[in-house]
Amino acid sequence: MLLQIQGQKTLAPGEKPRYAGGLDVVRQLYAQGGLRSVFRGAGMTLARDGPGSACYFATYELVKRRMTPLDAAGRPSGELSLTAVMVAGGAAGVAMWIPVFPVDTVKSRLQSAEGNPTMGGVVRELYARGGYRAFFPGFGPAIARAVPANAATFLGVELAQKAMRSMFD
Numbered sequence: 001m002l003l004q005i006q007g008q009k010t011l012a013p014g015e016k017p018r019y020a021g022g023l024d025v026v027r028q029l030y031a032q033g034g035l036r037s038v039f040r041g042a043g044m045t046l047a048r049d050g051p052g053s054a055c056y057f058a059t060y061e062l063v064k065r066r067m068t069p070l071d072a073a074g075r076p077s078g079e080l081s082l083t084a085v086m087v088a089g090g091a092a093g094v095a096m097w098i099p100v101f102p103v104d105t106v107k108s109r110l111q112s113a114e115g116n117p118t119m120g121g122v123v124r125e126l127y128a129r130g131g132y133r134a135f136f137p138g139f140g141p142a143i144a145r146a147v148p149a150n151a152a153t154f155l156g157v158e159l160a161q162k163a164m165r166s167m168f169d
Contacts, residue, residue, distance in 0.1 A: 026038055
């Protein structure tokens with residue numbers, strides 16, 4: 001995260017970047033605040049990824065099952081179109097981001113802040129700056145990106161599974 005932010009900053013003539021690479025970030029963070037600084041935001045990452053992944057995979061499976069054609073007896077036929085796979089994947093991507101976007105915002109701010117920020121301090125600062133809306137910066141583009149990215153991801157997963165089944169069955 002710190003390297004990404006550093007890359008967005010315009011340097012003055014002769015100014016060198018603060019970090020020389022990933023290992024340098026770890027070295028400097030450790031020197032500043034020990035191991036705790038290196039793993040700052042790890043709890044928020046878990047708070048985002050746990051519920052986000054649950055929504056992601058549950059939505060994919062639910063949409064996929066609803067779109068699976070039924071045979072004459074009303075049982076799933078097992079053949080899902082590639083379009084349906086992509087719809088389910090796109091829906092999964094959206095379902096992942098909706099409930100966890102505010103958590104991701106806090107995590108990102110916590111990880112990129114100078115000094116020793118606290119989660120509570122970051123939440124208070126965000127809310128003071130813009131109320132609840134401050135927790136959703138870039139929400140529209142993130143959702144728009146989630147649809148094609150996750151449609152392609154699940155399309156690749158399903159095609160790979162199909163290819164492996166045909167090779168190893």
